[in-house]
Amino acid sequence: MRETVSQVSILDETNGLAHMVARSEAAEAYRYWKKELETDQEAQSLIKRFQYMKEQYEEVQRFGKYHPDYSSVNKSVREMKRDLDFHSTIAAFKKAEKDLEKLLIECSRIIAESVSASIKVPTGNPFLDSKSCSGGCGSGGSCGCN
Structure with missing residues (x-):
């Protein structure tokens, strides 16, 4: 019974944290720009063209530099990516999206570190995570990474 009350309390506080995150500036900006992106016809057209070019790219990559369209498709994909990035x-x-992430x-890091310093929080980008090690740490902190 005592564990159940404790777990309910933790879940209540977790819901409170979730509501704070959902009302944060980062979440509001994310929702705003997501809606703007969905209604921007030019952006949607660019995204569709890029998806098509990506399919072409994947097809060309199966044969590598021996595919007759290898150079032109690679160049087109890079140009499309640049167009997407600068829109x-x-x-x-x-x-x-990055700010919300x-x-x-x-938040995940603060929660994990409040439990134990050896808990690793996956960030999805080990190159930018100052607390990650290079080889993927599954040893519970015994690898020596910080």
Whole structure:
């Protein structure tokens, strides 16, 4: 019975944290830019063209440099990617998405570290995570990473 009350209390506090995150500036910006992206016809057209080019790219990659369209498809994909990256709505959405991701990772890190310093929080990007080790740590902190 005591464990159940404790678990319910933890779940209540977790719900409170979830509501705070949902009402945060990062979450509001994410929702705003997601809606803007969904209604921006130019951005949607770019995304569809990029998806088509990505399919072409994957087909060409099966044969590598021996495919007759290898160079042109690779060049087209890079150009399309650049166009996507510099489109104002897409760029704003990606920034909002990254900001929300950072907030969620930081919340996860604070919770994990409050339990134990050896708990690792996956961030999805080991190159930017100052607390990760290079080889993937499944040893419970005994690998020596910080």
